[in-house]
Amino acid sequence: MRKTSLQLLFLFAVVSAIISGCNKDEPLVILPLEQDVQLGAQVHEEILNMQDSLPILSEQQYPQVYQYLRNIMSNIVASEDILYEEEFGYDKIYIIKNDNELNAFATPGGYVYVYTGLLKYLDSEDHLAGVLGHEIAHADRRHTVRAIQRDLGVQLLLDVALGQNQGAVVQVVRALGDLQYSRSNEEEADTYSVRYLSNPQSPYECDGAAGFFEKLQNEGSGGGTPEFLSTHPNPGNRIEAIQAEAATQGCDTAPCTTCSYEQFKIMLP
Numbered sequence: 001m002r003k004t005s006l007q008l009l010f011l012f013a014v015v016s017a018i019i020s021g022c023n024k025d026e027p028l029v030i031l032p033l034e035q036d037v038q039l040g041a042q043v044h045e046e047i048l049n050m051q052d053s054l055p056i057l058s059e060q061q062y063p064q065v066y067q068y069l070r071n072i073m074s075n076i077v078a079s080e081d082i083l084y085e086e087e088f089g090y091d092k093i094y095i096i097k098n099d100n101e102l103n104a105f106a107t108p109g110g111y112v113y114v115y116t117g118l119l120k121y122l123d124s125e126d127h128l129a130g131v132l133g134h135e136i137a138h139a140d141r142r143h144t145v146r147a148i149q150r151d152l153g154v155q156l157l158l159d160v161a162l163g164q165n166q167g168a169v170v171q172v173v174r175a176l177g178d179l180q181y182s183r184s185n186e187e188e189a190d191t192y193s194v195r196y197l198s199n200p201q202s203p204y205e206c207d208g209a210a211g212f213f214e215k216l217q218n219e220g221s222g223g224g225t226p227e228f229l230s231t232h233p234n235p236g237n238r239i240e241a242i243q244a245e246a247a248t249q250g251c252d253t254a255p256c257t258t259c260s261y262e263q264f265k266i267m268l269p
């Protein structure tokens with residue numbers, strides 16, 4: 001990076017830090033959008049180095065499983081409400097082999113990770129699409145980068161952006177695991193999940209995300225750890241709010257008729 005860009009980035013960061021000090025819940029995003037993409041790539045590289053704790057299911061061994069998930073992703077991001085499809089691509093989805101975790105997370109730049117525990121727990125592609133829509137919203141609305149900045153501070157993100165501190169990336173990965181979105185970000189991610197799933201290419205019930213929360217509420221977590229709820233705290237009346245958004249949108253709440261989720265689950269190791 002040239003010196004002028006560095007100075008500009010630093011100035012941008014300082015100004016943002018001052019402004020964000022006024023509102024602790026929603027600090028301003030400090031980095032330009034390209035840095036979300038770079039940060040996502042750096043985090044992914046680090047996750048590949050952490051295969052003991054975050055083992056990624058091999059795409060070479062399970063190409064059909066990955067193809068199935070990519071198809072869901074492309075059905076979701078066909079939505080006109082997606083801001084950064086061109087920049088983020090939304091073709092980077094990874095399965096973490098851990099049957100005990102009911103969770104999924106997104107990095108800045110739109111990398112999405114989903115645990116086998118969640119994939120096996122869910123009963124329908126509609127509900128999975130709802131959860132993935134929620135994760136995509138966190139990346140696309142830049143909630144994730146804001147939450148990392150809130151938890152780790154401006155300086156650390158600058159270090160990562162400037163490639164000055166490899167240890168900083170490890171801290172970002174750890175922060176992603178413990179990160180807690182704000183209530184307003186949670187509400188927004190739920191809302192956008194409905195909007196994304198109401199696009200004409202989507203075969204899903206647009207309130208699919210509610211299905212996951214209903215199952216958790218009615219049946220419990222089936223022995224897994226519902227980690228999703230600690231990283232994605234319930235903003236209150238979550239199921240009702242999702243269904244109310246579907247009613248506002250007037251979108252289709254009938255389940256997908258062409259999906260075959262049970263056959264997908266059989267393919268999982």
Ligand SMILES: [Zn+2]
Nearest residue numbers: 181186189232
């Ligand atoms: Zn969330």
